[in-house]
Amino acid sequence: MTRLNKISFAKIGTPAKGVVVGLAAQGLGTGEITTGLVSGLTGGLARVSEIGGFSGKAKTSLDLVAPAGLDLDRLIFFGIGAPDELTRDDWRNFGGAVYASLKKTKTETATVLLDAPEGVELGAEEAAEFAMGAKLRAYEFDAYKTKKDEDEAKKSLKLTLQVADPKTARKAWSTADAIADGVILARDLVNEPANVLGPVEFAAKASALEKLGVEVEILGEKEMKKLKMAALLGVAQGSVRPPRLAVMRWNGGKKADAPVALVGKGVVFDTGGISIKPAGGMEEMKGDMGGAAAVTGAMHAIAARKAKANVIGVIGLVENMPDGNAQRPGDIVTAMSGTTIEILNTDAEGRLVLADAMWYTQDKYKPAIMIDLATLTGAVLVALGNLNAGLFSNNDDLADKLLASAKASGEPLWRLPLSKDYDKIIDTPNADVKNTGGRWAGSITAAQFLQRFANDVPWAHLDIAGTAFGAPKDDICQSWASGYGVRLLNQLVADHYEK
Numbered sequence: 001m002t003r004l005n006k007i008s009f010a011k012i013g014t015p016a017k018g019v020v021v022g023l024a025a026q027g028l029g030t031g032e033i034t035t036g037l038v039s040g041l042t043g044g045l046a047r048v049s050e051i052g053g054f055s056g057k058a059k060t061s062l063d064l065v066a067p068a069g070l071d072l073d074r075l076i077f078f079g080i081g082a083p084d085e086l087t088r089d090d091w092r093n094f095g096g097a098v099y100a101s102l103k104k105t106k107t108e109t110a111t112v113l114l115d116a117p118e119g120v121e122l123g124a125e126e127a128a129e130f131a132m133g134a135k136l137r138a139y140e141f142d143a144y145k146t147k148k149d150e151d152e153a154k155k156s157l158k159l160t161l162q163v164a165d166p167k168t169a170r171k172a173w174s175t176a177d178a179i180a181d182g183v184i185l186a187r188d189l190v191n192e193p194a195n196v197l198g199p200v201e202f203a204a205k206a207s208a209l210e211k212l213g214v215e216v217e218i219l220g221e222k223e224m225k226k227l228k229m230a231a232l233l234g235v236a237q238g239s240v241r242p243p244r245l246a247v248m249r250w251n252g253g254k255k256a257d258a259p260v261a262l263v264g265k266g267v268v269f270d271t272g273g274i275s276i277k278p279a280g281g282m283e284e285m286k287g288d289m290g291g292a293a294a295v296t297g298a299m300h301a302i303a304a305r306k307a308k309a310n311v312i313g314v315i316g317l318v319e320n321m322p323d324g325n326a327q328r329p330g331d332i333v334t335a336m337s338g339t340t341i342e343i344l345n346t347d348a349e350g351r352l353v354l355a356d357a358m359w360y361t362q363d364k365y366k367p368a369i370m371i372d373l374a375t376l377t378g379a380v381l382v383a384l385g386n387l388n389a390g391l392f393s394n395n396d397d398l399a400d401k402l403l404a405s406a407k408a409s410g411e412p413l414w415r416l417p418l419s420k421d422y423d424k425i426i427d428t429p430n431a432d433v434k435n436t437g438g439r440w441a442g443s444i445t446a447a448q449f450l451q452r453f454a455n456d457v458p459w460a461h462l463d464i465a466g467t468a469f470g471a472p473k474d475d476i477c478q479s480w481a482s483g484y485g486v487r488l489l490n491q492l493v494a495d496h497y498e499k
Helices: 032-038 044-052 088-105 124-138 150-154 166-191 199-212 221-226 230-236 282-287 290-304 350-365 379-384 396-409 420-426 442-451 486-496
Strands: 003-011 019-025 061-065 074-081 109-113 156-163 215-219 244-251 260-270 310-320 332-334 340-342 369-374 389-393 413-415 459-463
Touching: 003 124, 003 166, 019 032, 019 088, 032 109, 044 061, 061 088, 074 088, 088 109, 088 124, 088 156, 124 156, 124 166, 156 166, 166 199, 166 282, 166 290, 166 486, 199 215, 199 244, 199 260, 199 290, 199 310, 221 230, 230 310, 230 332, 230 350, 244 290, 260 282, 260 290, 260 350, 260 486, 290 310, 290 369, 290 486, 310 350, 350 369, 350 442, 369 396, 369 486, 379 389, 379 442, 389 396, 389 442, 396 413, 396 459, 396 486, 420 442, 442 459
Parallel strands: 003 156, 019 074, 019 109, 109 156, 260 310, 260 369, 369 459, 389 413
Antiparallel strands: 061 074, 215 244, 244 310, 332 340, 389 459
């Protein structure tokens, strides 16, 4: 397959040969350099566009092979639409769409003229977003394919982005590249089959962040028993694979600053336990660690770009299996907090893992805020589909910051309610709380359950069951796993918690 081997930046100029991509706004407006290039094209851009039905509409293209009057091998015009409507998301998506067009040509080198048509703001940040989009679109998970086309396997695309200020663009790209690598790490983790990526192996992936300066501590079953994490351990007891709790610490801020805490659900495979799931689609439950993957990817991004903030990532890693030692419906366990939980459904296991992971995090690290991410409920897909993750929070200021960061990062959230009235649905006469309230308001009652383990910390819960995997393919993601959450969390830290 054609790969994106390298992205580089160069001073904008008129290319004399090779494959070139030029930008055209709605109405065929082009930048100064592109206009000069087009002047040598026989008949000009207007004629070939009329014949090709190209008007500069966003994400349309006109591909000219051996264009008459030029020495280029190929000239592709890419439409960016109305100049006054462009957003950061657009430039990222343009990068992905341009990469897709180039991949079809099977070229090994290409130059993109990031030459701003009149009225278009196209600086270093936009160039970096464009590059990020190309890199994310190029991602493929084919590690287990043994039969590959030899000719295709040899090809790797080298992409040169010509910009007005290469030095500033390279600096912006160093940050964007770190974020893209975090997204790719998260995608890899979710895409890996569960026989390869168990709790121990996932913990090793977290430990690999030490090379970026992240401090990593891995707690095993013995340490978690000592901490009385019976909620988390109860989920793991049906599996022969031992659980882990991975703690990743990035100390980029002042020593006295309370950290931002990110907590992820890491159920590496979820059969449902004794409350076993239907067979159809169960293979997708290798992705039930999407929250832990997002946290790990975010920690990579934050560390790789040397964020000036203190951030802690905590992931609870278990496998939920139905053997003779598995947890049963009707069991009662005592969480680390001392809360007793009646298990009505062993398939409502992610909240049990998070209960202990969240309590441990807030109790030991005294964070300024705490955010958990989890592929928690099917109910959130019923409510929001694959287009938004569900946001729940006990703090309006934190919720507003997350919504703003969601918009800025292009990873959307939709806030859903919390209230004491919903607590009644998870009351039980047999313990302090039961682990499911049944079908109605399923994503809300799950969040109500988790809120009990946030204590008094400003907290938000992101239910990413609809966005972590299986979402519709788009300009920057053709993978089953999306890496959702990495860009959002990084944006939140960058915008609100760095000094």
